[in-house]
Amino acid sequence: MDDVGPPTTRRQLLAGASAGAASALAGCWERLWSEAETTGPEQISMTIKTVPADDDELAATIASQLRENYEAAGIDATHEPIAEAELYRDVLLEGDYDVFVARHPGLDEADALYGLLHSRYVSEHGWQNPFQLTDVVVDDALETQRSATVDRDDDLEELLEHLLTTTPYTVVAYTDALCGAAEELDVPVPPKRPQDYVRLLARSSNDSRDRPLEVGTYGEGLTERLNPIAVDRSRLEGLVDLLYDPLARQIDGDYVPWLADDVTWEEGRRLRAEVTLREGLTWHDDKSLDADDVAFTYEFLGDTSMGTVDGGVPAPRFRDRQSLVESVDVGDSRTVTVSFPETSREVARRAFTVPILPEHVWADRSDVVANRRTEALATDNDDPVGSGLFRVADVTTDVEIELEPFDDHVLRTTTDRPDVLEGFSQFEGIRFQIAPNPGAIVDALVDGEIDLTTGELPPTYAESIREADGVTRVSEPTDAFYMIGYNSQHAELGHPHVRRVCSQLLDREHAATEFFDGFAEPATTPAQLVGFRDDAWDRDDDVDDTEPELLEFPGSDGAADPGQSRALFRAIHYNYEDDVLLESSG
Amino acid sequence: MALADVLLELAFVVAAMLVTATLVIVGPRRIVAAARGFRWRLETCLLPFAALVVVLLLRWSTQDIVRRLERRVLQNNITPQLFAFDQALFEPVTILQSFQTEALTSFFVFVYIYGYAFLLIFPFIAYFALEEMDELSTLVLAFTANYAIGLIFYTLFIAFGPRNVDPMAFEGLLYDAFPQSGALTHEVNQNTNVFPSLHTSLSMTVFFLAWVTRTKYPVWVPVSGVLAVSVALSTMYLGIHWFSDVIAGTLLAIVSVYIGVNYTVEGIVAGVREVVASRLGPPSADGE
Incomplete structure (x- = not known):
């Protein structure tokens, strides 16, 4: 017989098919369920914030390169x-x-790390x-180095x-x-710094001119x-420091007595420390500057609400320096005694570099205007009363600000004054002209409308200045640096290993x-x-020998x-899926 | 000082362009007629002009408020999205900048500053010289809409242009070639306001209206077209705007022209009054 019959009936086929479908669906369902029940790890994402190129070309460029490199590593950047x-506002x-x-103006002393890193x-x-x-560990090291007198370098090395x-952050380059x-x-x-302006104005070769120095920025x-x-x-930069004097200025690594005698x-x-003030100090409004103002300044920087807010509202600047001071006692009108909690002299003298504020102006600014924000922090202070060598002249616009000489300043008349002031001043004040972009100030310089630019000219303009007639280019290494900072509250950046690998992802030489x-x-x-250009205290070879792996790009x-x-990320136990870097938890 | 110089030069160049275009496109006959009847012409479109002035004053007077609202309160920074869109598409800004030559840069700088100013001012003269003031009213209302809607977007979104994001990838050609222009653009706008491109939207508005009025000024259509497209391209070539800004600017132009053509300031004012009256107006005590 040739009738072999259908090998599978329709019914069988249907049954088989539905069974197959059911089992396939079951598998599918199981996958769906498990995906719904446990959320798998997602791609690590990071937002890099920085200023636009209008404000800082270099920061924008570094951030842009960083984004590309993070993306290469599989991060959603x-x-x-x-x-x-x-x-x-966002960062600070x-x-x-x-x-x-961001660009950091530079760390003046190892103790500056105290403010930058202490968990308090x-x-x-x-x-x-x-x-x-x-x-x-960081907190302990920061505290130990403050009080250490003999082995401070060892403490600092450990910290380093x-x-x-x-x-927690990494430095790219020093500008x-x-x-x-x-x-x-x-x-x-x-x-850039106040002493730079003072030096420039004191140069006798810039023989006296009865007009202000024209500076473009x-x-x-x-x-x-x-x-x-x-x-x-x-x-x-430098402007406010020309208006407000400190007790001492740090010039070339030395602390030079300024308001202090x-x-x-x-x-x-x-x-x-017993500090004696110079004789005859006055504020720009002719009121006399005395020991009370000094005591007030340290107290006010520590709490701008003057005790009305629980816990105080400290000034966001000079915090680490202010924190060095325990108390200031007024002796007579010209002397104060400053007490320091366990601190070495080397570190303590930093406290003298904060600007001294007039009590009669700032004491009234202690009112709280918003949540933990006092009038002192909110004010524009558009009529600054300082005690500096210059005061703000009346004419101030968006594109110009003029500093006129404060003739009653003690350091303008006395013979017993810091060396840096020898020959001061060959000009009648300083006038800052503010252009919308660096190209416009270079043009103004070439056209002879200004005497010089501030020290913040972007490197891209170096060439056009070199080529132009009648102008010269001046450059100098500084302590200012570009840094990459990480938010250690970020789910992944909280891990030191991640921050370390992220810090490797920028080619610093390049x-x-x-x-x-x-x-x-x-x-x-x-x-x-970590922010110190000259590693004066980094003498131990141990540290030098460990070639920082941060530099292996x-x-x-x-x-x-x-x-x-x-x-690099795999080495610190992170996983990839489809070339995407996955969160560690999830 | 720098600003004054730039303004003076701008005034001279644009004035020369306006005189030439007026003679060629509008023609002496119309000019003479317009000069004779300038009084009634002005009176006819007083209202639209008043609306434009109000919007411009609003923009100017609320600068600080808008800035704080935009940057501190709303904080919608869409720059990364604009950048991503540009990258996902075909990187129009990068492509345009890859054709960079000195001549092309000069051309686009010229178009961006002088060409744009000319493009905006000339239609006022041209439509003023027509027999009816309908076209002028349309133009003024369309411009008003541009500024008003633009202001809303600028408040809602923080957006930086290409040159501000990555100076290595996108060159800020305008300020490299012509730094003083910064004094001018700085006065008019802020660098956080790039979405949408008002340069594009106003130029395109002029071009679309030129098409609407093509029977009156046939020559103006190709002239404004070439200029408007050049302005739109220049914003990208010079690294100021993203492609998205230009698209949004063009859409804004379409909306503004639609408003300008289909509505009148009188109509809008009457409509608003009606709504206000029906909502707030006391219902007459005696129903009868």
Whole structure:
């Protein structure tokens, strides 16, 4: 018979098919259920905040390169430009960021790390622990180095090693100050700090002229706010320090008595310093500057609410320096005795570099205007009363601010004055002209409308100044640096290992030569990576020998290699799925 | 000082362009007629002009408030999205900048500043010289809509242009080639206001209206078209705007022209009055 019959009936086929479908569906359902029940790890995302190129070309470029390199490593990275004033608000006041790229004016002393990193400042504003770091090892080391007299270098070295491993932030490069100046002008250094201006004005080769020195700079809203203790605004570097004098200025590493005539130290159980003020000191409004103002300043910086708010509202600037001081006792009108809690002299003298504020002006600014914010922090202080060598002349606009000589200043008349003032002053004050962008100030310089630019000229303009007639270029290495800061409250950036790998993802050598056109020095030593250009206290070879792994860039010519960078994250036990870096938990 | 110089130069160049275009496109006959009847012409479009002035004054007087609202309260920073859109598409800004030559840069700088100013001012002269003032009223209302809607967007969104995000990838050609122009653009606008591009929207508005009035000024259509497209391209070539800003600007132009053509200020005012009256007006006591 040739009738073999159908090998499978329709019914069988249907049954088989439905069974197969059911089991397939069951598998599918199971997967759906398990996906619904357990959320798998998602891609790590990070937002890099920095200023727009209008405010800082270099920061914008570094952030942009960083974003590309993070993406190569499989991170969902976004680059969010944000106006300078707002960046400082977000980063320094609100802590609302993942990663930021910013220019830091430089650390004046190793103890400056105290303000930058101590966990007691975790909820405070300003450059006080903007990383929201809470690390007991760091806290201990910061406290020990303050009081250490003999082995301070060892303490600092330990701290440095710890900071290299945990990397709350990392330094990219140290910038050179760069300015253009009229050829006939003798410019010792590009002006940035108050002493740079003083030196320039004192040069006898700039023989006396009865007009102000014309200085060009650029930026947004530079004249809007002249508050010496606020941080939420962009400011003209050095300007406020020319208006407000401290007891002593740090010049070339030395502490030069300024408002102070003399300081005598007394090392008993507690370190104490008796400060005698110069004779005949006055404020710009002709009221006399006395010991009460000094005592008031330290108290006010510690609590601008003058005791009305529980816990106080400290000024967001000079916090670490103010915290060195335990109390200030007024002797007579010209003497104060400053007491320090367990602190070495070397560190304690930093406290004398804060600007002294007039009590009769600032005492009235202690009212609370908003949540933990006092009038003192909110005020624009547009009519600043200081005691500096200059005061603000009446004519102030968005594009110009003029400082006129304060003729009653003691240091203008006395013979017993700091060396830096020898020959001061060959000009009648200083006039800052503010252009919308650096190109416009270079043009103004070439056209002879200004004498020089401030020391903040971007390196891209170095060439056009060199080529122009009648102008010269002046540059000088500085302590200012570009840094990458991490929010240690971020789910992943809270892990030191992640911060360390992230810090490797920028080619510092490449940045210094390409972005900065060579007007910068890449951070290469351990000390440089945490913010100290000259590693004077970094003598131990142990530290030097451990070639910082932060410098091993996984790529070439600035661009990170996806394979190499992913290997770094895999090495710290992170996983990838479809070339996407996954969160550690989830 | 720098600003005054820039303004003076701008005034001279644009005036020369306006005189030439007026003679060629509008023609002496119409000019003479317009000069004779300038009084009634002005009176006819007083209301739309008043509306424009009100919006401009509002923009100017609320600068500080808008800035604080935009940057501190709303804080909608859409720059990363604009950048991502540009990248996902075909990187129009990068492509345009890759054609960079000195001549092309000069051309686009010229178009961006002088061409744009000319493009905005000339239609006022041209429509003023017509027999009816309908076109002029339409133009003024369309401009008003541009500024008013633009202001809303600028308050809602913080957006930085390409040159501000990545100076290595996108060159800020305008300020490299012509730094003083910064004094001018700084006065008029802020660098956080790039979405949408008002340069594009106003230029396109002029071009679309030129098409609407093509029977009156046929020559003006190609001239304004070439200029408007050049302005839109220049904003990207110079690294000031993203492609998204230009698209949004063009859409804004379409909306504004629609408003300008279909509505009148009188109509809008009457409509608003009616609504207010029906909502707030006391119902007459005696129903009868």
